Amino acid sequence: MTLSYAITIDTPYSWDSGGNASLSWHSTPADPPIFRPKLLHPTLLSEPCYLADFIYTTVERYYLVVPSLIPGDGYYVKFVNVNDMNQVYALSGVFSIGEHLPNSDTGFSSPSVPETPQPGP
Numbered sequence: 001m002t003l004s005y006a007i008t009i010d011t012p013y014s015w016d017s018g019g020n021a022s023l024s025w026h027s028t029p030a031d032p033p034i035f036r037p038k039l040l041h042p043t044l045l046s047e048p049c050y051l052a053d054f055i056y057t058t059v060e061r062y063y064l065v066v067p068s069l070i071p072g073d074g075y076y077v078k079f080v081n082v083n084d085m086n087q088v089y090a091l092s093g094v095f096s097i098g099e100h101l102p103n104s105d106t107g108f109s110s111p112s113v114p115e116t117p118q119p120g121p
Helices: none
Strands: 020-026 034-040 061-065 072-080 088-091 095-098
Touching: none
Parallel strands: none
Antiparallel strands: 020 061, 034 072, 072 088, 072 095
């Protein structure tokens, strides 16, 4: 798959089903201003799992609660156009999602995200 943007996703690590996690990436001013992250797996997910409606590219880190998923290897994240889910901006490396242990939370909560994108400066 050829990607036409410079945005790169850091391969997620230490993700547990139902636990707190972060997603980070690197971008340039030429990258799209917003994207939608989707979590995929070739066999454990029958359809993509969207992690947010949209995220501002310049933030470069997003905190989330991992959905309740079957633990396993082979998960990956795609950043896609919010209006055209077939337009892929970036693709992460493959990673594992573990079983959530109740005392393994990192203590952070997901920041609120505005309902609609606001124009930039």
